[in-house]
Amino acid sequence: MPNDDTLIGIIPTKLGVRLFPGETFEWKSEVLIPLFHEWIRRGIPEGIPIDVADYSHLPEGPVTMIVGHEGDLICERQPGRSSLVYLLKRSTSGETRTSDALGTALERAFQCAASLEKEYPVEPRPHFNAARLEIFFNDRLNAPNTAEFYETIEPAVQNAFVSYPGLGILAIGRVENDPRERLTVSVESVNHSQISLDAL
Amino acid sequence: MSDKDTKTLSWKTHLFEKIRPDWREEIDDYEKALLLRREGRMDEKVFMETRLRRGAYGQRYDNGRRHDGTASRELPLPEREVRKGPDTLWHAPGMQRIKIPFGRLTARQLEVLADLAEEYSDGICHVTTRQDIQLHYVHIEDTPDIMRRLAAVGVTTREACGNTVRNVTACPRAGICRDAPFDVTPAAHALAFYLLGHPDTQNFGRKFKVSFSGCSEHACGLAFMHDLGIVAAVREQEGRIEEGFHVYAGGGLGPVPYQAKLLEEFLPPEELLPTAQAVGRIFARLGEKRDRSRARLKFLVDRLGIDEFRRLVKEEREGLTEDERWKDWSGAREAASEEPLKAPGEFPDPDPNSDFGRWISSNVYRQKQHGYAAVTVALPLGDITARQCRLLADIVRKYTKETLRLTVEQNIFLRWISASDLESLFHDLQSAGLAETGAETIEDVTACPGTDTCKLGIASSRGLAAELGRRLRKRGSGFDEIIGSLRIKISGCFNSCGQHHLADIGYYGTNRKVSGYSVPHFRVVLGGHWKENGSAYGLAVGAVPSRRIPETTERLLEKYRERRREGESFRDYVFRVGKTTITKDLEDLLTVPPHDVDPSFYVDWADAREFTIGDLGHGECAGDVVSAVDFGLAEAERIVFDAQVTLDSGDFRKAGKLAYRAMITTARALLRLPLPDIGTNPDEIVREFRSHFIEPGRFNLNFAKYLIGFHEAAGETSTPEHAHQRIEEAQLLIEAAHRAHQDHLEREAAAKRRPVTKGAS
Known part of the structure; x- marks a missing residue:
């Protein structure tokens, strides 16, 4: 198992997990607003x-979101695709390692995605494919968008997925985005092209 | 300190060299204030005003309660006992306002704003109706780093909120407008930075807003709704054209709008700064301090009358000590200068029905400089995503010398575009999702944050604006030019942040009880003058259920189309047909169906919860009035804190010096009572302190001796123990000063209660 103890110095709590609900799926705010108010009650x-x-x-970016103390849940529309993001802003659960924080974000993202699949009240409903997701680090100072830093953080990302054997062998790589954007890591299952959330 | 704390990098260290020293020190001081408040060592009201003066503002639900549609519930935020202001929880999200003088930003600054929006907010930069940027859902502990990252690119949040001089706004067309005699940008720059942090602007009873306009015809500068509205003017003197300013004072919106009055018919440029300073001094001295609802300058001008106010300002101005900045605007001119990146070009002649043609017609302005255009990037509800900010920064670099301006209509204005680049620019903006047409038309609805994030919001101004915008855009080219040019502006409450008084069609949120249920309504205000610097306000008509506002808007436009006379403006039409007729027009729209028939009337736009005003909080807009004494004592407290930290780090001599500075700061704070203009010279302070406090017995002599003794020793310490004692003494001196201040306030209150005897002196 890769050891990421050396990464304690990186603020572990500012990172996000992005899941994809299907190629053509589009969020509807008139559906999300009542649903999210209900979620806050729960x-x-x-x-x-x-x-x-x-x-x-707005034509792109967040469509509708739940703003939280520890993290935000964001249904977003990026050019050409919709996605669901769980963004961990701060920790009150005592995570001291990046992989722990990532584990928390993954768990919450998967939970919310599963709830959306079940509770989204209109067709088409989102169907998330866990075989492909992204992680991004929301801290340009401590987690810069550079190849060097990616090399440092990659073991922690690997480590976070130990709890998800259903994903099989993973191909993990840095997304070649605008250097001004946040460091983003793509995670893809090598064994499967499609994995439902139930299989995790 | 944990491993995490010791190993992470900090913006404070990382940006140390990139921030000008005085700004760096201010932010460090602010961060210390956070620490002191966190530890309960700074009064919460003083801290609130401290953070407001850095632009860190409260936000809805920050009292830790939220109505979830069924009941008001406690938000389970941690450490609920820690507060960042009265009834304001430490961990509740807040808003960071970033003042952008005259709305000018560089491409680099826009990129930094994008980073901040992503890392500390919700990924959105919101442009306000006063050319600020706001970030929402910000944690108070992130604010010092936000400020550092901004300061490193030349942006300060100082005095963005609180009882201070707010962002100095200016017409975004300044320097390129076909109707303005000259560019007001250097004047706006000079005044904004002259008043920023000026000692004479630190003791106001409420906020103070300044705007600049390049001309008298258009609305852009909105001079008449400002505390100080300044309009470019020229006159001919002995065959020479002289530049100067018309100056207006005492305007303001809010629940009771006032039009500013003419203070100076023609003010020469070199008199602008001292006159503004004199106005500030009069406002600080004579403005209301206790009753914040009467504390704006408009009430003072109204009470005194503009003639007396003018006399006082002139008298005050005469007594001011000359400052070289009054005349030397070279820095401001240099900082404010803008040039084109490219050579002038030919304007395109597109098909008016094409996307490009429609955009040219609504979003492009021909500059007075031949071959150049200015382009309005219409932002829906003033919002732009972080990614769009970066793309726009690239666009700005490609077509201009890297600058842009924010507008009071919540848009972005790109200037000095070579006309032959317009088509290429349009396509680049399209790729960024920023080529929406209909800028500054009826489709481009302005709205304050309202119930989305504002503690004072009653109804959803943004939800309504989004709905109206959608419907009006669908109609799009269906409007004739006159109707298309109307403005709709929406405020979430009567405080008018959406500037509804100035719109052709204005709405502000209110609440009505119907069969025991709360129903969101908007009061209709018609015929505001979106011309001539906002020289007249609209006529309030009835209150319409929020759900019926789209229909109301349609009805108002339809009736105007039917009844208007040749060339008649909407304002003239409204005042001709009158309130009775218009109210009758809307009569059937005022009703609310019973809850069981149509519950949608009982829910606000973009919400799903049953409507309530239970989430209304206390406004921080004006801040609480925190006296100069309280501020001074808080500063002394912070210096003592510094002294202790310095001593702990082993530098006892420096720690002693800091303890001495804390003592002098304490004495100066109290001296602001009898001597508001007391300087910073320690000898003078100690001398005056003896005369005003020690000799009349108004300060405990045992503690006063600490000050006197340490002053005689010139703040020198010889051992760490000695320094430690001086720090302890400084702390005790501060405590004694608080007691002396309290005694003073009680004496003052008693004097007011005492009956006045005839003949008594």
């Missing part, structure tokens, strides 16, 4: 959800 996602913010008037 304390979903974990980490003190506070309010619903709606940006459906």
Whole structure:
């Protein structure tokens, strides 16, 4: 197992997990707003959800989101694709390693995605493919978007997926994005092209 | 300190060399104030005003409660006992306002804003109606780093909120406008940075807003709704054209809007800064301090009358000590200068029905400089994503010398575009999702944050604006030019941040009880003058259920189309047909169906919860009035904290010096009572302190001796133990100063209660 103890110095709590609900799927804010208010009543996602913010008037970016104390759940629209992000902003669970923080973010992202699959009240519903996801680090100072830093962080990313054997062997790589963007890592299952959330 | 703390990098260290020293020190001081408040060593009201003066503002639900549609519930935030202001939880999200003088940003600054939006906020930069940027859902502990990252690229958040001089706004067309006699940008720059942190602007009872306009015809500068509205003017003197300013004072919106009055018919440029300073001094001295609802300058001008106010300002100005910045604007001119990147070009002549043609028609302005255009990037509800900010930064670099301006209509204005680049620019903006047409037309609805994030919001101004925008854009080219040019502006409450008084069609949020249920409504205000610097406000008509506002808007436009006379403006039409007729037009739209028939009326736009005003909080807009004494004592407290840290680090001599500075700061704070303009010279401070406090017996002599003794020793310490004692004494002196201040306030209150005897002196 890779050891990421040396990564304690990196702020482990500022990172996000991005899941994809299908090639053609588009979020509908009129559906998400009532659903998310209901989720806040039920304390979903974990980490003190506070309010619903709606940006459906924008052509891209967050459509509708739950803003929370520990993290935000964001249904977003990026050029050509929709996605679901769980962004861990701070930890109150005592994570001291990047892989632990990533584990928390993954768990919450998968939980929310599964709940959306079940509770999204209109067709088409989102169907997430766990065989492909992204991780990004939301801290340009401590987690710069560089190849060198990626090399440092890669073991921690590997480590976080130990709890998900259902994903099989993983291909992990740095996304070649605009250097001004956040360091983003793609994670793909080598064995499967499609993995449902139930299989995790 | 944990491993994590010791091993992570900090922006404080990383950006040390990139921040100008005075700004660096201010932010470090602010961060210390956070620490002191966190430890309960700074009064919460003083801390609130401290953070407001750095632009760190409260946000909805920051009292730790939120109505979830069924009941008001406690948010289970950690450490609920720690507060960042009265009834404001430490861990509750807040808003960071970033003041952008005259709305000018560079490409690099825009990129930094994008990073901040992603790392500390919700990924969105929001452009306000006063050319600021706001980040929402920000944690208070992130604010010092936000400020550092901004300071490193030349942006300060100082005095973005609180009882201070707020962002100095200016017409975004300054320097390129076909109707302005000259560019007001250097004047706006000079005044903004002259008043920033000026000692004479630190003791206001409420906020103070300044704007610049390049002309008298257009609305852009909105001079009449400002505390100080400054309009470019020229006059001919002995065959020479002289530049100067018309100056107006005492305007403001809010629940009771006032039009600013003419203070100076023609003010020469070199008199601008001292006159503004004199206005500030009069406002600080005579403005209301206790009743914040009457504390804006407009009430003072109204009470005194503009003639008396003018007399006082002139008298005050005469007494000011000359400052070289009054006349030397070379720095401001240099900083404010803008040039084109490319040579002038030919304007395209596209098909008016094409996307490009429509965009040219609504979003492009021909500059007075031949062959150049300015382009409005229409931002829906003033929002732009972090990714779009980066793309826009690239666009700005490609077509201009890396600058842009924010507008009070919540858009972005790109200037000095070579006309032959317009098509290419349009396509680049399209790729970034930033080529929306209809800028500054009826489709481009302005709205304050309202119930989305504002503690004072009553109804959802943004939800309504988004809905109206969607419907009006669908109609798009269906409007004729007159209707297309109307403006709709929406505020979430009567405080007018959406500037509804100035719109052709304005709405502000209110609440009505119907059969025991709360129903969101918007009051309709019609015929505001979006011309001539906002020289007239609209007529309030009735309150319409929020759900019926789209229909109301349609009805108002339809009736105007039917009844308007040749060339009649919407304002003239409204005042001609009158309130009675318009109210009758809307009569059937005022009703609310019973809850069981149509519950949608009881839910606000972009929400799903049953409507309530239970989440209304206390506004921080004005801040609490925290006296100069409280501020001074808080500063002394912070210096003592520094002294202790310095002593712990082993530098006892420096620690002693800091303890001495804390004592002098304490004495100076109290001296602000009898001597508001007391300087910073320690000899003078100690002398005056003896005369005003020690000799009349108004300060405990045992503690006063610490100050006197240490002053005689010139703040020198010979051992660490000695320094430690001086630090302890400084702390005791501060405590004694608080007691002396309290005694003073009680004496003052008693004097007010005492009956006045005839003939008594």
